[in-house]
Amino acid sequence: MERTYIMVKPDGVQRKLTGEIIRRFENRGLTLVALKMLTPKRETAEKHYAVHAERPFYGELVDFVTSGPVVAMVWEGKDIVKITRAMIGATKPTEALPGTIRGDFTADMMSNLIHGSDAPEAAEDEIALWFGEGEL
Numbered sequence: 001m002e003r004t005y006i007m008v009k010p011d012g013v014q015r016k017l018t019g020e021i022i023r024r025f026e027n028r029g030l031t032l033v034a035l036k037m038l039t040p041k042r043e044t045a046e047k048h049y050a051v052h053a054e055r056p057f058y059g060e061l062v063d064f065v066t067s068g069p070v071v072a073m074v075w076e077g078k079d080i081v082k083i084t085r086a087m088i089g090a091t092k093p094t095e096a097l098p099g100t101i102r103g104d105f106t107a108d109m110m111s112n113l114i115h116g117s118d119a120p121e122a123a124e125d126e127i128a129l130w131f132g133e134g135e136l
């Protein structure tokens with residue numbers, strides 16, 4: 001079964017939207033298979049966003065995601081990556097549609113509440129980065 005890595009970012013935890021986000025996924029019938037709260041280490045955040053290392057926002061992004069507790073999760077189901085990405089909404093605030101998590105709760109490009117893997121291969125790497133063997 002396909003899995004994805006979902007993370008409520010520090011702004012989502014601070015705004016008390018963790019429950020809202022989990023509720024939306026559970027209401028959809030998706031399956032939560034692992035969950036933990038932690039403040040990310042800089043090294044983990046840098047690896048997680050390594051694909052963006054050359055982008056101008058990279059330093060600020062790593063600062064942001066390590067600024068406080070996040071809720072790290074693994075969700076499972078058929079086509080889970082595409083389904084959760086659709087529910088999360090677009091990265092650009094102008095393209096994040098109402099009804100999506102970002103489209104309903106944020107208009108900021110960086111503080112956008114939630115991360116979701118963008119492909120099954122990326123999901124496998126991210127799950128291995130954030131969760132140890134015994135945690136799944």
Ligand code: UDP
Nearest residue numbers: 057061090091109110111112114115116118
């Ligand atoms: N981001 C940003 N400015 C940009 C693009 C991205 O601050 O121009 C931040 C934003 O928090 C986003 C994260 O970097 O969620 C990762 O970017 P990506 O393009 O992978 O977006 P996502 O997959 O989260 O939709």
Ligand code: MG
Nearest residue numbers: 115116117118
């Ligand atoms: Mg991404």
